[in-house]
Amino acid sequence: MSFKKIAAETYFPNPPAAEEEKPPVVVRQYDEASDKAAVEELERRCEVGQPGKPSLVTDLMGDPIARVRNFVSHIMLVAEYGDVREIVGVIRGCIKTVTSGKRSSSTQLPVYVKFAYILGLRVSSTHRRLGIATKLVRELEGWCKQNGAEYAYMATECSNKPSLNLFTQKCHYLKFRNPTVLVQPVHLHSKPLASDIMIVQVPPQQVELVYRRVFSSSEFFPKDIDRLLSNKLNLGTFVALPKKSVSKWNPKAGEFPPSFAILSIWDTKEVFRLQVKGVSSLTHAACLGTRVLDAMVPWLKIPSIPNVFKNFGFYFMYGLYMEGKDGPRLMKNLCKFVHNTARNDPDCRVVVAEVGQTDPVREAIPHWKKFSWDEDIWCIKKLGQVNQNHYDWHKSSPVIFVDPRDL
Structure with missing residues (x-):
């Protein structure tokens, strides 16, 4: 499926x-x-x-x-x-x-x-x-x-x-x-974050300056990015950077360390919900089994499949960007942070991102191949x-x- x-x-x-x-x-x-x-x-x-x-x-x-x-x-x-x-x-x-x-x-x-x-x-x-x-x-x-x-x-x-x-x-x-389109199911267990990385929420005004700089040569970047960032469905923008580089970070002046990653989170639930239909009883049972095992032995970190057979919403990651040698690792941890945030929302079953085929950030986004597609x-x-x-x-x-x- x-x-x-x-x-x-x-x-x-x-x-x-x-x-x-x-x-x-x-x-x-x-x-x-x-x-x-x-x-x-x-x-x-x-x-x-x-x-x-x-x-x-x-x-x-x-x-x-x-x-x-x-x-x-x-x-x-x-x-x-x-x-x-x-x-x-x-x-x-x-x-x-x-x-x-x-x-x-x-x-x-x-x-x-x-x-x-x-x-x-x-x-x-x-x-x-x-x-x-x-x-x-x-x-x-x-x-x-x-x-x-x-x-x-x-x-x-x-x-x-x-x-x-x-x-x-x-x-x-x-x-x-x-x-x-890259899709990561939201599991019952949290994903561990690297201890040498700091994740910070950035105010919309500062995010706007950063986004206008890093996406100036991209396609489809909206001129009204300020309106997008202040929308009630926007859950915030977060930056991941090495703890040892914090002293080099001055977001008010638009200064970032050599390596950093940034993304924003959008909540879709107030606009529409999704539901998977047409699967067999065996598939239902198999998916349920992964969740039961994940709940019983959370330390095993079993990649459980959430209940997507009932009405659910998802978090959409956008504005994904990374710089520097450590950028991919920072982005992976930032995506894990979004996953852990989604765990606290009972109606959020998956985390989704959509990026260009050749966008460098694509390889750094955790996802399940069977849930994702490029069609x-x-x-x-x-x-x-x-x-x-x-x-x-x-x-x-x-x-x-x-x-x-x-x-």
């Missing part, structure tokens, strides 16, 4: 039906007062999964628009079908200003671009072959262009062929990046350009800043 991420776009469109008179499809903006119950029911019916196979399903926490509400510029559209105006489709989008991975040739400052992110596309299983998914995407792109977005991008799994076909063939997106595909489109042969990113930056608000 693998811990799989739900693709942001889940629908499974089929080829268009033969020409015939069809009821009208109207796309409009979501109205929380009148649409909430219908959208929640649509989301429930569109759970991903194949009979007899394990799947991971999302349970939005009572607010269908919560996944984009943390952005200043955001929207949610619904598609109504027929004379009864039944809601049969939904899509979400937001606009943010992020780094492009380039620096200005004259000032050497980061080059920022206005980007739209498309997520949460759903179409009712009984209303396919009507072009509803395409209409939702195009309506959302129109809103994005009107609000100044230069590019749009989306994320899905490489195995989600219908999603990729819709965006790459019908909507002219290009496959862009292939990040790696995510990010697709990009330059808005207003129908048939594009290229985009402005000619070289891939090794570092992708994954914004937790995009989850």
Whole structure:
């Protein structure tokens, strides 16, 4: 069984039906007062999964628009079908200003671009072959262009062929990046930390200065990082450094020792929960057995598998960065610290990070290979350009800043 991420776009469109008179499809903006119950029911019916196979399903926490509400510029559209105006489709989008991975040739400052992110596309299983998914995407792109977005991008799994076909063939997106998702189960026992390492929480104002420096050449670093760091879902930013180097650390002045590691923690539980479904009774029993043994003999440090078969949340590590010869060891201990913090949260079952395939920090993040994957595909489109042969990113930056608000 693998811990799989739900693709942001889940629908499974089929080829268009033969020409015939069809009821009208109207796309409009979501109205929380009148649409909430219908959208929640649509989301429930569109759970991903194949009979007899394990799947991971999302349970939005009572607010269908919560996944984009943390952005200043955001929207949610619904598609109504027929004379009864039944809601049969939904899509979400937001606009943010992020780094492009380039620096200005004259000032050497980061080059920022206005980007739209498309997520949460759903179409009712009984209303396919009507072009509803395409209409939702195009309506959302129109809103994005009107609000100044230069590019749009989306994320899905490489195995989600219908999603990729819709965006790459019908909507002219290009496959862009292939990040790696690393997952560490939260065990009943704590992980030991090195005695010669100090871990310190850093105030948001100081973190902002550090992040703007170290991620200035990365892709997708948000210009409103201050807003992200002050969000209630952000549990804090922590730095690991050798105790012998503490005297060289002056965060107010932006001075760090030769070796250090830093990351921030995001709590997903107030936005959505996850649940693994479709596994056998034998798998349930085997996973339970690891937890029982871990509780009975904690000194053995048995790598128990948490109960992911019931509704759970996770901590997301972002802003992961390390410097110096001792950087990898510091990062490993920092990730262990996050794991130990998650143990105190009964609803947190796993710790997750998403990084670029060639990001040096990737090898320093503890994870289970069977729970992790590199099957995510990010697709990009330059808005207003129908048939594009290229985009402005000619070289891939090794570092992708994954914004937790995009989850």
